[in-house]
Amino acid sequence: MDYGMGPELEQFRLEVRAFIEANAPAIPPKAGVRSAENRAEHALIMEWMGKLYAAGYMGGDWPEQYGGRGSAYSSERDVVVGEELARARAPYFAGAGELISHALIDFGTEDQCQRYLPGIRSGRDTWCQLFSEPSSGSDLASLRTKAVRTENGGFRINGQKVWTTNGHWADYGYLLARTDPDAPKHKGISALVVDMTLPGVDVRPLREMTGTSDFNEVFLDNVELPADALIGELNSGWSIANSSLVHERSSTATTVVRLRQSIGALTDLAKSVHRGGRPAIEDGAVQETLGKFTAEVEALSALVYANISRWSRGTERVHDAPMAKLMFSELGVEIARFALELSGEAGILVEGDPGAVDNGRWQDEFLYARAYTIAGGSSEIMRNIIAERGLKLPR
Numbered sequence: 363m364d365y366g367m368g369p370e371l372e373q374f375r376l377e378v379r380a381f382i383e384a385n386a387p388a389i390p391p392k393a394g395v396r397s398a399e400n401r402a403e404h405a406l407i408m409e410w411m412g413k414l415y416a417a418g419y420m421g422g423d424w425p426e427q428y429g430g431r432g433s434a435y436s437s438e439r440d441v442v443v444g445e446e447l448a449r450a451r452a453p454y455f456a457g458a459g460e461l462i463s464h465a466l467i468d469f470g471t472e473d474q475c476q477r478y479l480p481g482i483r484s485g486r487d488t489w490c491q492l493f494s495e496p497s498s499g500s501d502l503a504s505l506r507t508k509a510v511r512t513e514n515g516g517f518r519i520n521g522q523k524v525w526t527t528n529g530h531w532a533d534y535g536y537l538l539a540r541t542d543p544d545a546p547k548h549k550g551i552s553a554l555v556v557d558m559t560l561p562g563v564d565v566r567p568l569r570e571m572t573g574t575s576d577f578n579e580v581f582l583d584n585v586e587l588p589a590d591a592l593i594g595e596l597n598s599g600w601s602i603a604n605s606s607l608v609h610e611r612s613s614t615a616t617t618v619v620r621l622r623q624s625i626g627a628l629t630d631l632a633k634s635v636h637r638g639g640r641p642a643i644e645d646g647a648v649q650e651t652l653g654k655f656t657a658e659v660e661a662l663s664a665l666v667y668a669n670i671s672r673w674s675r676g677t678e679r680v681h682d683a684p685m686a687k688l689m690f691s692e693l694g695v696e697i698a699r700f701a702l703e704l705s706g707e708a709g710i711l712v713e714g715d716p717g718a719v720d721n722g723r724w725q726d727e728f729l730y731a732r733a734y735t736i737a738g739g740s741s742e743i744m745r746n747i748i749a750e751r752g753l754k755l756p757r
């Protein structure tokens with residue numbers, strides 16, 4: 363099997379690379395993954411997102427009347443864009459804009475599309491994903507936030523959400539709430555748009571062990587939504603959410619790029635630190651570990667490209683994406699742990715500390731790597747899907 367991209371896509375890659383070099387905002391790279399540090403920085407990143415949409419590098423699969431590329435679109439192009447953004451370590455906004463846009467395009471009204479899609483494309487509006495709750499993450503369908511119909515046909519929302527990435531910058535939220543408490547749990551949920559400036563919406567940033575605040579608790583206390591906040595049919599929120607989550611698939615290719623970068627930096631680290639009076643890179647055990655990581659990343663790369671190929675041919679299997687997700691997230695934890703081990707005592711220093719190894723990169727990666735084993739479905743859930751639905755093992 364040839365997993366190469368072919369000359370046309372490699373030409374496209376050069377075009378994207380040049381675009382990123384010329385246009386990405388000059389925000390200095392940080393030690394790890396994190397939300398914008400202030401509103402001005404967030405605005406710069408959103409403006410950059412707007413440029414990516416305008417150039418056709420994002421949202422290419424949207425219908426042409428909303429700015430999509432029509433027959434010029436291919437999912438491989440999305441992969442190339444993701445890889446190049448990761449390669450350049452360019453800022454990127456991890457919000458819910460892509461997610462909600464697909465929900466609106468597939469299930470929303472023409473009026474909703476006209477109202478919300480332009481703000482996503484231009485980078486004017488920031489969206490967050492209001493799905494998870496304190497007792498509903500893996501078992502999302504058990505969510506308890508209520509949306510009760512009001513006399514004017516609208517909805518009154520009460521409940522609590524958590525883990526809301528970038529909720530503190532969001533103008534709008536893509537909400538799942540229970541509209542029929544008597545229906546089976548998957549069938550009583552609706553999808554709604556929340557204007558985050560409405561009275562009763564209280565966003566409280568959570569401070570994480572990395573020291574930063576990327577996500578939030580969101581309290582919804584008698585929030586009144588208009589009737590046209592509903593996306594699609596009443597009580598069809600579960601299938602809307604699942605259908606829009608499918609559009610997150612192309613992002614796995616970027617993880618291969620990031621893991622390769624980490625292994626490159628890890629190799630440099632092994633050259634610069636000493637073990638037993640010699641550079642650590644000369645230690646056979648260190649070489650063996652670097653070799654193992656490299657082999658695993660290349661295996662992941664083959665899997666990711668095979669998945670992309672199956673996806674574009676419509677032959678994707680249910681356990682394909684979970685296998686890749688499991689591999690990249692668990693490998694990320696192992697690489698960061700090994701980097702800290704090599705760093706010795708200096709490994710506990712963080713970004714900005716004098717003497718911090720690689721300006722605290724590894725300390726941050728070590729603390730943050732765990733998040734990837736949870737976000738978007740935990741490792742245990744991925745293993746369950748692979749076992750039960752892929753290998754058809756008993757539940």
Ligand SMILES: Cc1cc2nc3c(=O)[nH]c(=O)nc-3n(C[C@H](O)[C@H](O)[C@H](O)COP(=O)(O)OP(=O)(O)OC[C@H]3O[C@@H](n4cnc5c(N)ncnc54)[C@H](O)[C@@H]3O)c2cc1C
Nearest residue numbers: 491492493494498499500525526527733736737738740742
């Ligand atoms: C960085 C990050 C960003 C996020 N951003 C958002 C966001 O913007 N919006 C949003 O809505 N959500 C977001 N999430 C939430 C994410 O979707 C949930 O954390 C995830 O689904 C897991 O749910 P939970 O945290 O409630 O853990 P739980 O579901 O309570 O799981 C706890 C533990 O039990 C295990 N477990 C649970 N069920 C099973 C089972 N059936 N079999 C075996 N083991 C099981 C899990 O693997 C885990 O180890 C984010 C999470 C992270 C880490």
